[in-house]
Amino acid sequence: MRYMATYDLMETLRNTNEWLGATARAMASYPAVAMWPNPAMEMMRAWGEVTERSFARMVAKPDWHIDSLTAEDGKDHLVTTRKVIEKPFGDLIHFRVASRHDRPRKVLLVAPMSGHYATLLRKTVVSLLPDCEVYITDWHNARDIPVSAGKFDVEDYTLYLAEFMRELGPDTHVIAVCQPVPLTLAATAYLADDAPEAQPRSLTLIGGPVDPDAAPTEVTDFGHSVTMGQLEETMIQRVGFKYDGVGRMVYPGLLQLASFISMNGETHAKAFQNQIMAVAKGEATEHNKHNIFYDEYLAVMDMTAEFYLSTVERVFKNREIARNEFTIEGRKVDFGKITNVAVKIVEGEQDDISAPGQCLAALDLLTGLDDSKKAAHLEPGAGHYGIFAGKSWRNNIRPLVLDFIDANASGPATSKGPATVAKAKKPANKNRKAG
Structure with missing residues (x-):
């Protein structure tokens, strides 16, 4: 995996999901849609809003917000x-x-x-x-x-x-x-x-x-179960042309995030399902617990x-x-x-x-x-x-x-x-x- 192509592929998938979310949110928010109320359109808008925000956060450095x-x-x-x-x-x-x-x-x-x-x-x-x-x-x-x-x-x-x-x-x-x-x-x-x-x-x-x-722990068990060669081959990629660090060998943040989420996959899936339902019902706010937590959790950096x-x-x-x-x-x-x-x-x-x-x-x-x-x-x-x-x-x-x-x-x-x-x-x- 030590190639620019794999790094750029991950960034492409992230970018595509952000675009899909933005598209779904925009389409379901057309004023004309309100003429024929349909719960499916509200779910589509909610899914798009949550998806766009989530994938956009992955490449944004959070602010301290200590004013x-x-x-x-x-x-x-x-x-x-x-x-x-x-x-x-x-x-x-x-x-x-x-x-x-x-x-x-x-x-x-x-x-x-x-x-x-x-x-x-x-x-x-x-x-x-x-x-x-x-x-x-x-x-x-x-x-x-x-x-x-x-x-x-x-x-x-x-x-x-x-x-x-x-x-x-x-x-x-x-x-x-x-x-x-x-x-x-x-x-x-x-x-x-x-x-x-x-x-x-x-x-x-x-x-x-x-x-x-x-x-x-699971972390130490993982460290002992793999060889350094396996880690280098599966975890390391080369930064693509989009960033100033082009060519640098890194452990990508997106790959790290996938590992974080997989450790508690069911919990994260349920959290996003609940957030989509809350947005669809109009019960979600900009700074609710979900957004506060995931705006930070999803913002990852390459090592x-x-x-x-x-x-x-x-x-x-x-x-x-x-x-x-x-x-x-x-x-x-x-x-x-x-x-x-x-x-x-x-x-x-x-x-x-x-x-x-x-x-x-x-x-x-x-x-x-x-x-x-x-x-x-x-x-x-x-x-x-x-x-x-x-x-x-x-x-x-x-x-x-x-x-x-x-x-x-x-x-x-x-x-x-x-x-x-x-x-x-x-x-x-x-x-x-x-x-």
Whole structure:
């Protein structure tokens, strides 16, 4: 499948379905049709509207839609994004709240590069903004990056994170979600050896595959059941002529989306059936739950082939992170050299992507870190999404993370944000003993 033809064929099929949806919606919306009311025409219009929107979202980068923030002074403050560092494969951006003093908590959110844009963490950003200065990694769609920009694999990803941490300084608190957890740990260890003064104050690692074999899931089973040759032959394609990255080898977002949907095919099919019926009855709205969820879920991005393949081979198959054998440009990254960065692990009891135990394995790697600097929390009944953006995050995990940040800050927190004032001095290891 490593050809432009297969990439363009997928884009052609997507484009055709978007056109069919637009055509059905337009035809069923003719004023003359209303002269002879027919439920079939309403169903046709509804199908067309849902289909057009769904297939159009697949090639659109979502907006952050974070326009303002109501601060403790009762005023609405405008929120803008500012690029702190611009690089070919990803930027470091800052959510700047106008007319507000900088918050003492400086947080770097490390977003996954696993098919979706950084906007997947929109709710996480919104929940942290009242109490923190929030920065986030904004990864670029590989199809839009010219081949002349070079490669981007797990080592490059780690070096990007190390550069971002250097830029923000040692008073930073890093929160990594899912896929980047092991590489965020590696970036910190890299700095511990190369520039110890640039290490962050704390790391909060949420639901990531530090040791995929600690608790097998469908994801890890798939990684072990296929060879690298099979993955390269079936998953990798070459970007077609429509995009700036023409010729670049990628794992296409559309192919990733097909895999995502196949994991819960019946659930997605029912959701779209219900949405079509709601549109036909006039009960659907522009920003109902279906549209809010699928506008984000369907917006996918291509990954560079070398990043996807090196992730599978080095993190999942060879378990280089779990075995403390990860290298960057031939130089070993030793996790034992992390000695003064507080680390908190957050896992969800019902997480079927990174099962409990996979992320917790990070603490065993930190042989040079005192137990007083380690903490762990297992959220009862929470799935993967819930531990960073759902109810479990909002009600339970977020307050614990802010407590952890305050307990490991250089000085007492001064923010008066909600749910933080009374708890600011709790110890770092207030949760389950991590030793």
